Amino acid sequence: MSVKTFSCRVFFNLLNHAAVASNKPIHARHAAAARGYYTSGKPSDTGAGRAARVQVVDLRSDTVTKPGAAMRQAMAEAEVGDDVMGEDPTVNELQKIAANMFGMEAALFVPTGTMSNLIAVMVHCRERGDEMIVGDLSHLHIYEQGGSAQLAGVHATTVNTLPDGTFDLEQLESKIRHGYPDPHYPRSRLICVENTHNIQGGRVLPLLFLQQVRDVADKYGLSVHMDGARVMNAAVAQGVPPSTILQHTHTVSVCLSKGLGAPVGTMLAGPKDFISRALRCRKALGGGMRQAGVIAAAGKLSLLEMVGRLEEDHHNVKTFAQALLECDPPLFAVDMAAVETNILRFRIQEPTLSPSEFCARMAQVAEGEETALGQGIQVLMYPHFGNSVRAVWHLGISPEDTQLAIQKMQFVASQFLKEKVRAQ
Numbered sequence: 411m412s413v414k415t416f417s418c419r420v421f422f423n424l425l426n427h428a429a430v431a432s433n434k435p436i437h438a439r440h441a442a443a444a445r446g447y448y449t450s451g452k453p454s455d456t457g458a459g460r461a462a463r464v465q466v467v468d469l470r471s472d473t474v475t476k477p478g479a480a481m482r483q484a485m486a487e488a489e490v491g492d493d494v495m496g497e498d499p500t501v502n503e504l505q506k507i508a509a510n511m512f513g514m515e516a517a518l519f520v521p522t523g524t525m526s527n528l529i530a531v532m533v534h535c536r537e538r539g540d541e542m543i544v545g546d547l548s549h550l551h552i553y554e555q556g557g558s559a560q561l562a563g564v565h566a567t568t569v570n571t572l573p574d575g576t577f578d579l580e581q582l583e584s585k586i587r588h589g590y591p592d593p594h595y596p597r598s599r600l601i602c603v604e605n606t607h608n609i610q611g612g613r614v615l616p617l618l619f620l621q622q623v624r625d626v627a628d629k630y631g632l633s634v635h636m637d638g639a640r641v642m643n644a645a646v647a648q649g650v651p652p653s654t655i656l657q658h659t660h661t662v663s664v665c666l667s668k669g670l671g672a673p674v675g676t677m678l679a680g681p682k683d684f685i686s687r688a689l690r691c692r693k694a695l696g697g698g699m700r701q702a703g704v705i706a707a708a709g710k711l712s713l714l715e716m717v718g719r720l721e722e723d724h725h726n727v728k729t730f731a732q733a734l735l736e737c738d739p740p741l742f743a744v745d746m747a748a749v750e751t752n753i754l755r756f757r758i759q760e761p762t763l764s765p766s767e768f769c770a771r772m773a774q775v776a777e778g779e780e781t782a783l784g785q786g787i788q789v790l791m792y793p794h795f796g797n798s799v800r801a802v803w804h805l806g807i808s809p810e811d812t813q814l815a816i817q818k819m820q821f822v823a824s825q826f827l828k829e830k831v832r833a834q
């Protein structure tokens with residue numbers, strides 16, 4: 411099948427799925443179960459004195475997914491060649507598929523999102539001491555070890571990340587330097603946005619905001635890079651093809667190994683000359699891979715087959731969020747309007763129950779749990795920024811797993827209340 415046919419199919423599926431899945435979530439869930447995406451109900455040994463077998467619901471991150479049978483088969487059968495010589499047909503095909511989908515001239519397969527963002531920064535900011543503007547809660551700023559400073563010699567200035575993942579445009583404009591070539595100042599080169607926004611709980615950046623950021627960038631001759639690790643979640647949530655979102659950015663980095671289920675890999679996309687330079691940077695950073703078609707084959711399936719099902723994750727998150735709100739005793743605070751994609755952030759309203767204690771209780775099988783719930787259930791999630799808890803849905807979590815997580819959450823809440831009453 412030609413690349414064009416592939417990408418048209420994806421484009422159609424994306425639009426179609428966004429339209430259909432929200433009306434028929436049950437069908438979508440059955441389809442997902444039939445395709446064997448879910449790997450739920452893994453037995454786990456919880457140790458002596460505990461339940462011998464428990465159900466594990468792993469909501470720590472969408473990076474924990476494992477490739478299913480179809481993906482492993484595609485990997486085993488992939489045609490490969492030396493990609494550093496540009497001769498891996500599967501990698502070449504994946505790059506064309508990605509460029510087409512994202513509405514970009516070219517794309518490059520890179521090992522990770524972190525390397526992809528770093529390469530983007532290196533190509534956009536070529537002179538040592540060039541400056542980029544990033545959100546203070548962006549992944550690039552918080553979780554990438556300052557690689558842009560450490561390895562690329564790029565200076566960062568921050569804007570405040572607002573709760574919806576955007577930033578104030580006036581503040582953005584105020585951060586642009588006008589002193590160059592006065593030797594006192596760095597030169598502003600790049601604005602980075604993150605979509606969906608990880609720390610802010612999977613928030614989708616509004617298209618209008620992206621257009622306004624681009625207007626500011628164009629006014630001052632800057633580039634816009636999107637850390638779109640989860641931009642496909644944004645596209646599904648907004649019911650638009652990714653190219654509609656990405657028309658406002660010069661370059662994008664899209665992870666294949668999060669909700670899209672590939673074991674490894676990220677696509678960096680942009681203009682042809684940007685990608686030619688990116689190719690050089692990737693090699694310098696040690697990211698030139700040889701017979702990478704083995705993993706690119708998984709990436710192809712991610713882009714072609716896995717986008718539509720993201721809607722199921724979004725649906726499951728909302729189900730769990732609603733259950734938090736309805737929990738008796740009322741322990742949790744959730745802003746349902748902020749629950750947009752596969753990442754959920756919520757708060758605990760009870761001051762004596764910290765996010766880390768709640769997570770610990772969710773992860774352990776308590777005395778009496780098997781009798782109360784009919785089995786042990788371990789739900790893994792993380793305490794998060796701003797005294798909140800973060801839980802992430804992905805293709806390893808079925809609607810049934812979501813119900814297990816709800817059961818466990820209610821059990822933990824009622825146990826906590828009982829203990830509190832007893833202690834009074």
Ligand SMILES: Cc1ncc(COP(=O)(O)O)c(C=O)c1O
Pocket residue numbers: 473521522523524525549550604608637639640665667676
């Ligand atoms: C928003 C965002 N950007 C970039 C990355 C980095 O991706 P990787 O883990 O592949 O380096 C992540 C990883 O979780 C992320 O959430």
